[in-house]
Amino acid sequence: AQSVTQLGSHVSVSEGALVLLRCNYSSSVPPYLFWYVQYPNQGLQLLLKYTSAATLVKGINGFEAEFKKSETSFHLTKPSAHMSDAAEYFCAVSDPAGGSYIPTFGRGTSLIVHP
Amino acid sequence: DSGVTQTPKHLITATGQRVTLRCSPRSGDLSVYWYQQSLDQGLQFLIQYYNGEERAKGNILERFSAQQFPDLHSELNLSSLELGDSALYFCASSRTGGRVADTQYFGPGTRLTVL
Numbered sequence: 001a002q003s004v005t006q007l008g009s010h011v012s013v014s015e016g017a018l019v020l021l022r023c024n025y026s027s028s029v030p031p032y033l034f035w036y037v038q039y040p041n042q043g044l045q046l047l048l049k050y051t052s053a054a055t056l057v058k059g060i061n062g063f064e065a066e067f068k069k070s071e072t073s074f075h076l077t078k079p080s081a082h083m084s085d086a087a088e089y090f091c092a093v094s095d096p097a098g099g100s101y102i103p104t105f106g107r108g109t110s111l112i113v114h115p
Numbered sequence: 116d117s118g119v120t121q122t123p124k125h126l127i128t129a130t131g132q133r134v135t136l137r138c139s140p141r142s143g144d145l146s147v148y149w150y151q152q153s154l155d156q157g158l159q160f161l162i163q164y165y166n167g168e169e170r171a172k173g174n175i176l177e178r179f180s181a182q183q184f185p186d187l188h189s190e191l192n193l194s195s196l197e198l199g200d201s202a203l204y205f206c207a208s209s210r211t212g213g214r215v216a217d218t219q220y221f222g223p224g225t226r227l228t229v230l
Contacts, residue, residue, distance in 0.1 A: 032216035043117060043205055043221030044158075051216045090158065094216060101216055102148070102171050105158040 002027045002095040006106035014114045019063075019078040021109050023091030026072060033074040034092040034103055035065055044090060050074060061085070086113045118142065119222035121206050127228045133194040136225045140187055140208030146170065147189040148209070148219060149181055153202040164189055165212040196229045203227075 007022040025031060032051050036044040048059025055067040065076045074091060088110050092103035118141035128134055140147050149161040151174075160173035164183035175181075178196075183189045193200060203224045209217035 036221075041223070043119070043207075043223050044219075045117065045221065046218050049216060049218065096216075102160050102163060102173065103219075104160075107157045 002031060002093050002104050004091050004093045004104055004106040006089075006091050006109045008109055009107065010110045010112060012112040012114065013081045015083055016080050019076070019081045019085065019111065021076040021089050021091075021111065023065075023074045023076065023106060024072055025074060025091075025093040027093055027095045029096065030069065032094045032096065032101065032103070033065075033067060034094075035059065035063070035074075035076050036090045036092060036105075037061075038088040038090065038108075040087070047076070047089075081111075081113050083113050083115065086111055117220040117222065119206060119208050119220050121204075121222035121225050123225060124223070125226050125228075127230065128196060129230055130196055130198060132196050132229075133192065134196065134227065136191040136193070136204055136206075136227075138189045138191070138206030138208075138222060140189070140206075141220050144208035144210055144220070145187065146209045146212055146217070147183055147187070148207040149175075149189070149191050150205040150207065151202045152205060152224070156202075158205075161191070170212055193227070198229050201227055201229045 004025045034049045035047040050067045058064045091106040094101045094103040120139045146165045148163045161175040163171040181191045206222045207219040
């Protein structure tokens with residue numbers, strides 16, 4: 001069974017600082033991995049996804065994530081935080097071996113950006 | 116704007132009542148997914164329809180049902196409502212039937228409050 005753990009329900013950074021949001025997954029085979037962002041009062045929007053091509057995945061708004069199989073991790077980073085990055089971030093995993101590609105979502109990490 | 120529309124935006128009702136949430140997918144998308152987002156459960160997958168037929172089922176209660184119509188819009192019916200059903204309900208759509216790592220496009224959600 002697939003599952004995903006996001007470490008830290010809240011992460012606080014200063015504007016201009018590095019953003020690091022952690023995600024660890026469990027899956028029986030190399031999975032598909034996703035990061036979504038949810039701005040207040042909006043639906044989720046895909047930031048990036050890993051589908052077994054390059055392990056370093058670049059997404060929108062300057063975000064990127066690296067798939068590390070040995071660590072079963074897919075952490076999200078951005079070199080320099082902007083105030084507009086304040087939002088809820090969700091990591092999700094789908095396990096092709098399970099016969100369905102419906103992703104399982106983590107509990108989310110709220111990113112707080114201080115001026 | 117994801118191209119997925121959901122109505123109504125807000126819904127306030129009483130326990131024991133029945134409500135219908137509506138979703139129109141992006142133009143050309145054949146799959147519709149329903150999710151429930153609450154503080155205690157996070158984002159939970161309820162059900163998926165593909166081209167009018169049920170494709171996958173998640174943690175959907177028996178009091179809940181859904182359907183997808185020939186024009187591909189979908190409705191989620193919630194009956195015998197309980198206080199615990201208060202949540203954000205998201206609809207998402209994707210191009211295919213979910214057997215590949217399709218990107219899901221989320222609507223803005225319907226906030227249901229059961230009093």
